[in-house]
Amino acid sequence: MDLQQYLTEAAAVEREAVAAFDAAPDAAALEAARIAFLGDRQGRVKALQESLKAIAKEDKPAAGKRFNEVRTRLESVHSARRSSLDHVTSAAVADLTLPARRQWRGAKHPVTLVIEEIEGIFRELGFTIALGPDAETEWYNFGALNFPPNHPALDAHDTLYLEGEGLLRTHTSPVQVRTLQTYAPPIRVLIPGYAYRRDFFDASHAPAFMQIEGLCVDEGISFVDLKSTLNLFAERFFGAARTRFRPSFFPFTEPSAEMDVQCGICGGGGCPACKGTGWIEILGSGMVHPSVLEAAGVDSERYTGWAFGMGPARIAISRYGIPDIRILYDSDVRFLEQIAE
Ligand code: DAH
DSSP: HHHHHHHHHHHHHHHHHHHHHOOOOOOOHHHHHHHHHHTTOOOOHHHHHHGGGOOOOOGGHHHHHHHHHHHHHHHHHHHHHHHHHHHHHHHHHOOSSSSOOOOOOOOOOOHHHHHHHHHHHHHHOOOOOOOOOOOOOOHHHHHGGTTTTTGGGGGGOOOOHHHHHHEOSSSSHHHHHHHHHOOOEEEEEEEEEEESOOOOOOOTTSEEEEEEEEEEEETTTTTTOOOOOHHHHHHHHHHOOOOOEEEETTTTTTEEEEEEETTTTTSSSSGGGGSSSSEEEEEEEHHHHHHHHOOOOOOOOOOOOEEEEEHHHHHHHHTTTOOOOGGSSSSOOOHHHOOOO
């Protein structure tokens, strides 16, 4: 075979193989074409390789070079065709009527739901949101809030002290002072945030927990404003027919009161949710102590105010009938999904 004949044959093999590969309608047809052209034993490319032996010595480099080109090109045309057929095949096999895979979209945590609902109620009454730092100074956490040094009220507020001056705030009340220092009355703010105590993690306590603080300071504010606002809140949030205020003590309020709402589950008759009392304790409150106003630089002769603090996790467990507060911190989606809205 002379060089010219060889080159003609190589061109024919190349042309026919490309046409066969491109025309193959499916994987089986492509495989048949592959065997016909690129097959190891009887393939046309193999034959082309065999005929190299018959080429005159001086023409061998040119013939060999052409052979390599043809083989390389056919291999790549074949593999390109195979991957495009793979694509077609899998689309054809996919069952488009199958139900879609379910997606986990995430949802709001029960405590977040409670906080947002409370914020919504107070927003309508003209309250805005205020925030403060979790790491506080002793003065903001205690001193400015009228805790005398060594007073027994401090016992309930044992916390983690940070290196240097700071401590983790034991309540959101220090943000009352920060707000009063920053803005002039009239002030109506709601202060959600974490508080920290040296408490054991048990069914009703967590060492880090959310609180919501409320503060209203203006001229002429009295206990009537406290009671009527909190009663309205209880009615809106709990649908509570009745509330009751019990005298209490906080260093930063005078007088102070705890507010209970009538248990919505038993209607006041007594059940496990209210521990048989018919009432659920929801917050501490009182008239802002004049020395707190003075510590924050507010004239206590001119201005008066009321405040409250509550634990939204406690409210969430009574609202959703959750037996153990730790469930709220477990991040177990099987539980969270039951409450997600
Ligand atoms: N700071 C109090 C606590 O964590 C809760 C509290 C009670 C806040 C009465 C108030 C209030 O603003 O008036 O125990």
